[in-house]
Amino acid sequence: MILCCISVLGFAQGTGLVTGHIMDKKQRLSLPGATLKLSPGNHYTVSDQQGKFEFLNVPAGQYTLEVTYIGYEKISQEVTVTSGKNQAVELGLDAGGIAGKEVLIVGDRLRGQAKALNQQKNNPNVTNVVSADQIGRFPDGNIGDAIKRIPGVTMQNDQGEARNIIIRGLAPQLNSVTLNGDRIPSAEGDNRNVQMDLIPSDMIQTIELSKTLTPDMDADAIGGSVNLVTRAAPNGPRVSATLSTGYNPIREKPIYNGALVLGNRFFNKKLGAVLSASYNNNDYGSDNIEPVWAKDDFGNVYTEELGIRQYYVQRIRRSISGALDYRFNPNNVIYLNAIYNWRDDRENRYAQGYNDIEPEYDADDNITGYTGSLSKENKGGIGGNRGKNRRLETQRLQNYSLRGDHLLNSKLDLNWSATYSAGSEKAAHERYIEYEAEDVPLTLNLANPRRPMVSAPGITDADYEFNSVTENNDFTRESELGLKLNLRFPLSVIPQQKGRMRVGARLRLKDKKRDNNFFEYEPITEFETLDKMPRVFWDGHNFQPGKQYVPGSFIAPDFLGGLDLNNPALFNKEADPSEYLAENYKAKETITAGYIRWDQDITSKLSFIAGVRFENTSTEYEGNVVEDEENLTGQRTIKNDYLNVLPGITFKFNATENLVLRLAATTSIARPNYYDLAPYVSSVADDEELSAGNPNLKAAYATNFDFMAEQYFKSVGILSGGVFYKNIKDFIYTYSDQQYSTAKFAADYPTLNNPIPDGDTWAYKQARNGNKVKVYGFEVALQRQLDFLPGFAKGFGIYVNYTYTKSEADGVYNGDGEKRIGVTLPGTAPHMFNASLSYENKFFTARISGNYAASYLDELGGSDFEDRFYDRQFFLDANASVKLTQNLRVFGEANNLTNQPLRYFQGIRERTMQEEFYRPRYNFGFKFDL
Secondary structure, eight states: OHHHHHHHHTTOTTEEEEEEEEEETTTOOBOTTOEEEEETTTEEEEOOTTSEEEEEEEESEEEEEEEEOTTBOOEEEEEEEOTTOEEEEEEEEOBSOOSTTOOOOOSTHHHHHHHHHHHHHHOSSOEEEEEHHHHHTTTOSBHHHHHTTSTTEEEEEETTEEEEEEETTBOGGGOEEEETTEEOOOOSSSSOOOOGGGSBGGGEEEEEEESSOOTTSOSOOSSOEEEEEEOOOOSSOEEEEEEEEEEETTTTEEEEEEEEEEEEEETTTTEEEEEEEEEEEEEEEEEEEEEEEEEOTTSOEEEEEEEEEEEEEEEEEEEEEEEEEEEEETTEEEEEEEEEEEEEEEEEEEEEEEEEEEEEEOTTSOEEEEEEEEEEEEEEOOOHHHHTTSEEEEEEEEEEEEEEEEEEETTEEEEEEEEEEEEEEEEEEEEEEEEEEEEEEEEEEOSSTTSOEEEOTTOOGGGOEEEEEEEEEEEEEEEEEEEEEEEEEEOOSSTTSOEEEEEEEEEEEEEEEEOOEEEEEEESSOOOOGGGSOEEEEOOTTOTTOTTOOOEEEEOHHHHHHOOTTOTTTEEEEEOGGGTTTTOEEEEEEEEEEEEEEEEESSSSEEEEEEEEEEEEEEEEEEEEEETTTEEEEEEEEEEEEEEEEEEEEEEEESSSSEEEEEEEEEEEEOOOHHHHSOOEEEETTTTEEEEOOTTOOOEEEEEEEEEEEEEETTTEEEEEEEEEEEEESOEEEEEEEEEEHHHHHHHOTTSOOOSOTTOEEEEEEEEEOSEEEEEEEEEEEEEEOTTSOGGGGGEEEEEEEEEEEEEEESOBOTTSOBOSSBOOTTOOSEEEEEEEEEEOSSEEEEEEEEEEOOEEEEOOSSTTTOEEEOOEEEEEEEEEEEOSSSEEEEEEEEOTTOOOEEEEESSTTSEEEEEEOOOEEEEEEEEEO
């Protein structure tokens, strides 16, 4: 790299630079993705996220600078390039068009759509881009709900909010999420998933989904990489405020929302600053049933467990971010970005359980009845202003970055960054109290397996006796320090055609740990039966799965929260290591990377990007060795080191000014989940079960092929279609061996005490690498203003996309050690569909939106009977706004009008495993923009 710099510096004579900035003339907002050309000659470039652009290695002389932007008028300006000098230019574009077939844009929000499409059009790889204004066109409170509108994306929900992202049918652990180009740490303890419901949508300026990678991008994204771009400093004064409230019918509670953006430039526009803040308070909940199905030796299928649950959940999101940039001169700019997200999640849960259900048989092996145990369990937390007698789980995500862009001369630019980010999740004083009635005759009604019913005739609260009260404290934290350096300089092997070489290096230092504990408390004075305790009654009224479920009485949450558990005069306290010893671990990862990327134009229409990325991963994991669930016999520390070589090539063909074809052959990886790598070993003698981490897991390695065609409309729209194919080696699945013997353990763990008695065989589970999986499919999308319609109808617009995905996995084994045939990759949703109809004029906007995903395999069981599936889902949302003044709007939103539940089924669709309802929610308020 140093030699390249020296050689380039030696050839910098006789050429100059042209740099500048592109913005909306009226709103003074930067325009990313603008196409800029210098004539004569083949000089062109594209503006970046801040609207900045630069031309390197321009021979001295007179030129015409031309700027084109979908949805804006073309402009041109004369510029003079002087040897060794930087000619700085600032240009403002007018929205709309007045010539040819261009159509005047009506309504401010189409400008945001134009920004997104211009970036997507000029990106070298296959991407989808959504701007902040487009996010505002949908009623989405968090980034996860906004992302699910993108072609090829579906989301897994948690408490009615989109949390885990699935891209082109590939599970969350096969995708990546970055913030301004840097990885976001995971706040979850066992995986690398980023909680997309943690970040409010109004804190993000642009969402970029890269479905193919270039060599300068982090390689750990087989499905795709989502980059969240925060707001940059504006070009002038910026004030924006949102204030709204809403209603949650499921718990009849209000919603409170607020957001504020302040920005300006100072000191002769050298210093730019922007501050953003967001607040969301949502008090709601869910209604839930969770059956577990079993099959006896005679082929009878029955419910062996049934949980009936009611959740009361309050989520409060607070987010604040700031961005500074300082322009020393046209050649040197530094940036400072920071964002801090803090979410409190409070929860009470009332759970009626029918457990350990077993059939009773007559002499002919016919089922004559069932017996089991009953439980009534409360989840809660301590009292006070923070706990409020609810379980309090706090997630925090923070990111700080310092970056610099430097033009060293007319042939060399350099950029660098230093980033620190951390994510944590803490659940303090999470309490459970359970009452139980054992060996109870039960009646099962399985006529409708979607809603199985279990009852215990004659059982009253007086039959429930105290079983346990517990408290746990869970803590997970992940941090990452990142450093990047990139150099770019002209290098072309084809005369009169543009060529650029990029080289760079990357360092990522990751640190993760999970530190949980769990305590049981025995009251000194014995608790009485349930009928004599402080109670609340739940009659099942308005319970979404059906009023036939009547759970009855539970311990009052303020009683549970008020217990002085750590007072030795009231309770005997005892740790329960079986609940946490095997889960705790520490992990360190050091990822060093380097790349070479060569961009070369073959003709004025055809170009390619070729290159290779090298990523070396060094890991050090420490896990616990646990015998019989609770006996810590030692720690295992395992180190590993591996190198991935990742070549790729991408072609782009501009068939016409607005028709773009892309073809890519790329490679990417997905590192194993943290807990799967932790070298723990846990044995449970009573159940004859053994589970273990696998520090020898390999990262899944994918070879990807993509073709995409995109037709852009001048009236702000796109018609696109493409196909994709992925061959993934060493994909990871859960291996199960029901005949794991003493000899096998001795061979696998020669330095550990063998917990399996001679002659016995136990059940054994471990994450392992499969052979390979093939994933393929296609996607089509249409986004178009119907401006060709007459009069009033010009304001209508449509947005539709469909993605088909299919997968075939090889090397998956069932509980008997037999190879399973015809298995799909978990997380592969075969059909995904989005559709919306909008209307917009100068004063009014409205949109109705639908989102559909077909059912798919979520988790492999020991057999097809035990496989868990995520059921199909369809969401219908609507929103509208009216412009009261030039700067003030009033808006209304409605989410989940279909009352779509989260539903899992076991083996076949008729057998419900979980069904959780949230009901619709409504929001309305005011938005001020200056």
